[in-house]
Amino acid sequence: MGLNRNIYPQSGYVYYTLSGAKLVATSWDELAKKLQEFKKLQGQNISEEEAFALIEEQVCQREPLMCRERRPVDLSNLHKSTPGSHQSHVTRALAWLRKKALENQQRVTSKVDQDQAESRAEICFKCPLMSFYVNTCSTCSASLHQLREAVLFGTGKPYKNLGFCKLTGEDLGVAVWLDEEPLKNLKAPSNCWRCK
Ligand code: SF4
Numbered sequence: 001m002g003l004n005r006n007i008y009p010q011s012g013y014v015y016y017t018l019s020g021a022k023l024v025a026t027s028w029d030e031l032a033k034k035l036q037e038f039k040k041l042q043g044q045n046i047s048e049e050e051a052f053a054l055i056e057e058q059v060c061q062r063e064p065l066m067c068r069e070r071r072p073v074d075l076s077n078l079h080k081s082t083p084g085s086h087q088s089h090v091t092r093a094l095a096w097l098r099k100k101a102l103e104n105q106q107r108v109t110s111k112v113d114q115d116q117a118e119s120r121a122e123i124c125f126k127c128p129l130m131s132f133y134v135n136t137c138s139t140c141s142a143s144l145h146q147l148r149e150a151v152l153f154g155t156g157k158p159y160k161n162l163g164f165c166k167l168t169g170e171d172l173g174v175a176v177w178l179d180e181e182p183l184k185n186l187k188a189p190s191n192c193w194r195c196k
Contacts, residue, residue, distance in 0.1 A: 003056040050142040057146045093164035093171040097147035110179040120176035132163035
Protein backbone atom coordinates (compact mmCIF):
# COMPACT_ATOMS: atom_id res chain seq x y z
CA MET A 1 0.00 0.00 0.00
CA GLY A 2 1.06 3.59 -0.34
CA LEU A 3 3.85 4.77 -2.57
CA ASN A 4 4.56 2.58 -5.57
CA ARG A 5 8.34 2.62 -5.60
CA ASN A 6 8.51 0.96 -9.02
CA ILE A 7 7.21 4.07 -10.79
CA TYR A 8 9.64 6.87 -11.56
CA PRO A 9 8.25 10.10 -10.04
CA GLN A 10 7.57 12.94 -12.47
CA SER A 11 8.99 15.46 -10.03
CA GLY A 12 12.04 13.29 -9.35
CA TYR A 13 13.24 11.85 -6.07
CA VAL A 14 12.69 15.06 -4.15
CA TYR A 15 11.66 15.97 -0.62
CA TYR A 16 10.95 19.50 0.66
CA THR A 17 11.62 20.10 4.32
CA LEU A 18 9.56 22.43 6.52
CA SER A 19 12.34 25.00 6.39
CA GLY A 20 12.13 25.00 2.59
CA ALA A 21 15.28 22.96 1.88
CA LYS A 22 15.05 20.69 -1.17
CA LEU A 23 16.56 17.23 -0.83
CA VAL A 24 17.30 15.57 -4.17
CA ALA A 25 18.41 11.98 -4.75
CA THR A 26 18.60 9.36 -7.46
CA SER A 27 16.50 6.74 -5.66
CA TRP A 28 13.99 6.43 -2.81
CA ASP A 29 16.59 4.72 -0.66
CA GLU A 30 19.03 7.55 -1.16
CA LEU A 31 16.32 10.13 -0.49
CA ALA A 32 15.37 8.42 2.77
CA LYS A 33 19.03 8.41 3.79
CA LYS A 34 19.38 12.10 2.97
CA LEU A 35 16.27 12.88 4.99
CA GLN A 36 17.64 10.93 7.95
CA GLU A 37 20.92 12.87 7.68
CA PHE A 38 19.07 16.17 7.41
CA LYS A 39 17.02 15.38 10.51
CA LYS A 40 20.13 14.33 12.38
CA LEU A 41 21.71 17.72 11.69
CA GLN A 42 18.60 19.23 13.28
CA GLY A 43 19.10 17.05 16.33
CA GLN A 44 16.35 14.56 15.53
CA ASN A 45 17.01 10.88 14.91
CA ILE A 46 14.40 9.19 12.79
CA SER A 47 14.38 5.61 11.58
CA GLU A 48 14.52 4.62 7.92
CA GLU A 49 10.86 3.62 8.16
CA GLU A 50 9.91 7.03 9.54
CA ALA A 51 11.88 8.73 6.75
CA PHE A 52 10.02 6.69 4.15
CA ALA A 53 6.71 7.53 5.82
CA LEU A 54 7.48 11.26 5.62
CA ILE A 55 8.56 10.97 1.99
CA GLU A 56 5.56 8.88 1.06
CA GLU A 57 3.14 11.33 2.63
CA GLN A 58 4.59 14.23 0.69
CA VAL A 59 4.93 12.42 -2.63
CA CYS A 60 1.38 11.10 -2.43
CA GLN A 61 0.15 14.67 -1.96
CA ARG A 62 2.26 15.87 -4.87
CA GLU A 63 1.69 13.00 -7.26
CA PRO A 64 -1.40 11.02 -6.24
CA LEU A 65 -0.95 8.63 -9.16
CA MET A 66 2.22 7.39 -7.51
CA CYS A 67 0.16 5.95 -4.69
CA ARG A 68 -2.12 2.97 -4.77
CA GLU A 69 -3.89 3.95 -1.61
CA ARG A 70 -2.86 6.46 1.00
CA ARG A 71 -1.60 4.79 4.10
CA PRO A 72 -3.09 6.17 7.31
CA VAL A 73 -0.55 7.57 9.70
CA ASP A 74 0.25 5.03 12.35
CA LEU A 75 -0.49 6.52 15.73
CA SER A 76 -0.60 3.20 17.52
CA ASN A 77 2.85 3.66 18.99
CA LEU A 78 1.92 6.77 20.90
CA HIS A 79 2.60 6.55 24.60
CA LYS A 80 -0.24 5.75 26.90
CA SER A 81 -1.41 8.91 28.60
CA THR A 82 -3.66 10.11 31.37
CA PRO A 83 -6.38 12.69 30.62
CA GLY A 84 -5.12 16.25 30.99
CA SER A 85 -1.47 15.26 30.82
CA HIS A 86 0.89 16.81 28.32
CA GLN A 87 0.98 13.56 26.40
CA SER A 88 -2.80 13.37 26.19
CA HIS A 89 -2.81 16.87 24.69
CA VAL A 90 -0.20 15.77 22.16
CA THR A 91 -2.25 12.69 21.29
CA ARG A 92 -5.34 14.86 20.87
CA ALA A 93 -3.50 17.33 18.63
CA LEU A 94 -2.15 14.50 16.48
CA ALA A 95 -5.62 12.98 16.14
CA TRP A 96 -6.94 16.39 15.08
CA LEU A 97 -4.15 16.72 12.52
CA ARG A 98 -4.90 13.28 11.18
CA LYS A 99 -8.54 14.24 10.69
CA LYS A 100 -7.52 17.45 8.90
CA ALA A 101 -5.07 15.57 6.68
CA LEU A 102 -7.88 13.27 5.59
CA GLU A 103 -10.17 16.23 4.96
CA ASN A 104 -7.44 17.89 2.93
CA GLN A 105 -7.03 14.73 0.92
CA GLN A 106 -10.78 14.87 0.22
CA ARG A 107 -10.31 18.54 -0.72
CA VAL A 108 -12.81 19.84 1.84
CA THR A 109 -10.45 22.21 3.65
CA SER A 110 -9.88 25.82 2.75
CA LYS A 111 -7.13 28.13 3.95
CA VAL A 112 -6.83 31.77 4.89
CA ASP A 113 -4.16 34.06 3.47
CA GLN A 114 -0.73 34.63 5.00
CA ASP A 115 -1.67 37.93 6.70
CA GLN A 116 -4.60 36.39 8.50
CA ALA A 117 -2.60 33.32 9.51
CA GLU A 118 0.14 35.61 10.79
CA SER A 119 -2.16 37.70 12.96
CA ARG A 120 -3.78 34.57 14.40
CA ALA A 121 -0.35 33.11 15.12
CA GLU A 122 0.62 36.24 17.05
CA ILE A 123 -2.47 35.93 19.25
CA CYS A 124 -1.87 32.26 19.98
CA PHE A 125 1.82 32.82 20.64
CA LYS A 126 0.94 35.12 23.56
CA CYS A 127 -2.01 33.07 24.79
CA PRO A 128 -1.62 31.19 28.10
CA LEU A 129 -3.53 28.25 26.62
CA MET A 130 -0.87 27.63 23.99
CA SER A 131 1.57 24.91 24.99
CA PHE A 132 4.73 23.79 23.22
CA TYR A 133 5.41 20.18 22.36
CA VAL A 134 8.06 19.08 24.81
CA ASN A 135 9.81 15.74 25.18
CA THR A 136 7.80 14.19 22.37
CA CYS A 137 9.04 10.80 21.25
CA SER A 138 10.49 10.34 17.78
CA THR A 139 7.30 8.64 16.56
CA CYS A 140 5.16 11.58 17.71
CA SER A 141 7.60 14.09 16.20
CA ALA A 142 7.65 12.25 12.88
CA SER A 143 3.85 12.03 12.85
CA LEU A 144 3.56 15.70 13.71
CA HIS A 145 5.89 16.69 10.90
CA GLN A 146 4.24 14.37 8.41
CA LEU A 147 0.69 15.41 9.24
CA ARG A 148 1.43 19.12 9.28
CA GLU A 149 2.90 18.86 5.81
CA ALA A 150 -0.02 16.73 4.63
CA VAL A 151 -2.56 19.34 5.69
CA LEU A 152 -0.72 22.40 4.40
CA PHE A 153 1.20 21.05 1.44
CA GLY A 154 1.27 23.60 -1.35
CA THR A 155 -0.49 26.37 0.61
CA GLY A 156 1.60 27.49 3.54
CA LYS A 157 4.20 26.57 6.11
CA PRO A 158 3.22 25.45 9.59
CA TYR A 159 4.24 27.89 12.30
CA LYS A 160 7.03 26.08 14.05
CA ASN A 161 7.02 28.51 16.97
CA LEU A 162 3.52 27.36 17.93
CA GLY A 163 2.53 24.22 19.80
CA PHE A 164 -1.01 23.08 20.50
CA CYS A 165 -4.04 24.68 22.14
CA LYS A 166 -4.94 23.12 25.49
CA LEU A 167 -8.51 24.33 25.06
CA THR A 168 -9.35 23.29 21.51
CA GLY A 169 -6.92 20.38 21.15
CA GLU A 170 -5.75 21.69 17.80
CA ASP A 171 -2.23 21.95 16.48
CA LEU A 172 -1.85 25.71 16.23
CA GLY A 173 0.93 25.77 13.65
CA VAL A 174 -1.63 24.40 11.22
CA ALA A 175 -4.92 25.61 12.73
CA VAL A 176 -4.08 29.28 12.14
CA TRP A 177 -4.11 28.53 8.39
CA LEU A 178 -7.51 26.87 8.23
CA ASP A 179 -10.68 28.66 7.27
CA GLU A 180 -13.21 27.00 9.56
CA GLU A 181 -16.34 27.81 11.52
CA PRO A 182 -15.56 29.26 14.97
CA LEU A 183 -15.86 26.89 17.92
CA LYS A 184 -18.67 27.64 20.35
CA ASN A 185 -19.25 27.27 24.07
CA LEU A 186 -15.60 27.18 25.08
CA LYS A 187 -14.15 29.37 27.80
CA ALA A 188 -11.56 31.07 25.65
CA PRO A 189 -9.72 34.36 26.18
CA SER A 190 -11.68 37.30 24.77
CA ASN A 191 -9.17 37.87 21.95
CA CYS A 192 -9.23 34.23 20.80
CA TRP A 193 -9.73 34.10 17.04
CA ARG A 194 -10.81 30.44 17.08
CA CYS A 195 -13.73 30.57 19.52
CA LYS A 196 -16.89 32.62 19.52
S1 SF4 B 1 -7.45 29.71 23.19
FE1 SF4 B 1 -7.58 30.65 21.18
S2 SF4 B 1 -5.94 32.20 21.16
FE2 SF4 B 1 -5.54 30.81 22.86
S3 SF4 B 1 -4.13 29.29 22.02
FE3 SF4 B 1 -6.21 28.46 21.82
S4 SF4 B 1 -6.85 29.07 19.76
FE4 SF4 B 1 -5.08 30.34 20.27
